[in-house]
Amino acid sequence: MGGDDGEHRLVVETGDGARIELVCRPGETLLAGLRRQGCRTVPVGCRSGGCGVCRVRVIAGAVVVARPMSATHVSAVARQQGHVLACCVQPDAGRFD
Amino acid sequence: MAVVDVLRPGFVQLRVMDMAQSLTHYRDRIGLDVVATGADGRVYLKADDEFDHHSIVLRPADTAGMDVCAFKVLDDAALDRLTDRLHAHGVVTQAIPAGEQLGVGRRVRFTAPTGHVFDLYADIERAPAGPMTDNPHVWRHEPRGMAPIRFDHVLLYGDDIDGAADLFTQCLGFRRVEEVETPDGTVLATFLSCSTKSHDIAFVRHAEKGKFHHCSFLLEDWNAIGRAADLMTRYEIPIDIGPTRHGISRGRTIYFFDPSGNRNEVFAGSYDHYPDHPRRVWSADQVGRAIFYYEGELNDRFMGVVT
Numbered sequence: 001m002g003g004d005d006g007e008h009r010l011v012v013e014t015g016d017g018a019r020i021e022l023v024c025r026p027g028e029t030l031l032a033g034l035r036r037q038g039c040r041t042v043p044v045g046c047r048s049g050g051c052g053v054c055r056v057r058v059i060a061g062a063v064v065v066a067r068p069m070s071a072t073h074v075s076a077v078a079r080q081q082g083h084v085l086a087c088c089v090q091p092d093a094g095r096f097d
Numbered sequence: 098m099a100v101v102d103v104l105r106p107g108f109v110q111l112r113v114m115d116m117a118q119s120l121t122h123y124r125d126r127i128g129l130d131v132v133a134t135g136a137d138g139r140v141y142l143k144a145d146d147e148f149d150h151h152s153i154v155l156r157p158a159d160t161a162g163m164d165v166c167a168f169k170v171l172d173d174a175a176l177d178r179l180t181d182r183l184h185a186h187g188v189v190t191q192a193i194p195a196g197e198q199l200g201v202g203r204r205v206r207f208t209a210p211t212g213h214v215f216d217l218y219a220d221i222e223r224a225p226a227g228p229m230t231d232n233p234h235v236w237r238h239e240p241r242g243m244a245p246i247r248f249d250h251v252l253l254y255g256d257d258i259d260g261a262a263d264l265f266t267q268c269l270g271f272r273r274v275e276e277v278e279t280p281d282g283t284v285l286a287t288f289l290s291c292s293t294k295s296h297d298i299a300f301v302r303h304a305e306k307g308k309f310h311h312c313s314f315l316l317e318d319w320n321a322i323g324r325a326a327d328l329m330t331r332y333e334i335p336i337d338i339g340p341t342r343h344g345i346s347r348g349r350t351i352y353f354f355d356p357s358g359n360r361n362e363v364f365a366g367s368y369d370h371y372p373d374h375p376r377r378v379w380s381a382d383q384v385g386r387a388i389f390y391y392e393g394e395l396n397d398r399f400m401g402v403v404t
Binding site: 070 | 114115118159160161162335337354355356357358359360397398401402403404
């Protein structure tokens with residue numbers, strides 16, 4: 001959901017059912033936002049789109065892919081299903097509601 | 098071992114997902130020189146103190162990782178001898194014609210039991226501006242960036258590292274310099290040398306075949322490692338760990354990532370290996386100190402983050 005000053009409020013659902021609320025700052029990747037707020041659920045790997053350890057699925061809302069993601073870890077089909085690498089994406093200012 | 102037929106790791110070809118950012122990283126930050134760009138988009142680079150045409154090849158791709166690591170051998174007769182030994186060992190080889198890479202002669206390709214592709218070659222052109230040879234200054238032009246001296250080695254992750262170590266020792270003249278072992282004798286990591294370096298290649302046991310852990314660049318000393326760390330911080334290059342020291346090889350090190358997530362290392366100050374030296378062994382319960390000597394434990398990324 002949108003926030004003030006270009007910030008984006010997100011809800012992260014983890015595999016074990018927990019819900020984590022956090023805020024992404026403008027220009028901040030999802031992974032950087034998670035780490036800045038102390039969330040260690042998503043592992044930090046290469047932070048460059050190559051290793052795939054920070055793969056997540058966008059359940060609602062939209063993201064901008066800010067840098068290339070390795071096709072080894074996010075195929076075209078997986079991308080359509082909402083899978084992205086958290087180190088490569090930012091919340092989409094225009095499409096979050 | 099003392100150098101016989103295989104001289105050294107000659108080049109590595111890496112896949113990169115954004116060439117412009119990759120060139121900023123490898124040329125401007127690490128400080129390699131761009132030698133040439135091929136018609137197919139591959140970019141060829143070298144470190145300052147290397148005589149040969151190139152040692153790093155970047156190939157535009159939609160994935161990260163390593164295409165091939167190649168070893169330079171003494172001469173064409175050595176290439177034939179090594180090929181015969183591979184065939185006697187039951188290894189299938191493929192001829193890669195001269196010119197497939199700019200400046201490189203014929204190559205003999207094989208796939209190791211870990212799934213990694215390796216080439217052997219004897220002929221490569223000299224770089225247009227290699228190190229000086231007549232009344233040579235320490236460098237022709239002052240070094241840039243992290244001031245890399247040479248491409249030093251790769252570390253690879255794969256399943257059958259026993260088979261890979263057998264191939265490299267029995268066919269190619271490498272020696273087991275330093276290894277990590279479990280109490281039942283299972284080798285978890287093996288560091289192999291074809292020279293007086295502490296390692297020219299290393300393998301770590303991993304469930305999946307053909308993964309790339311890092312390629313390493315030799316720097317001059319601990320001060321150079323510190324300056325490299327300053328550059329990584331200044332330019333927000335993702336650091337994996339370091340500056341620190343390895344127990345294995347005793348090398349000073351920083352692991353960091355290129356813009357496609359391929360891990361790089363800057364490395365200095367490891368010991369020399371000679372053929373009469375005994376194998377050094379770390380027990381599996383000391384693997385943290387073996388890999389990261391000061392920290393004494395592996396970080397989360399060491400075992401799982403590969404391309």
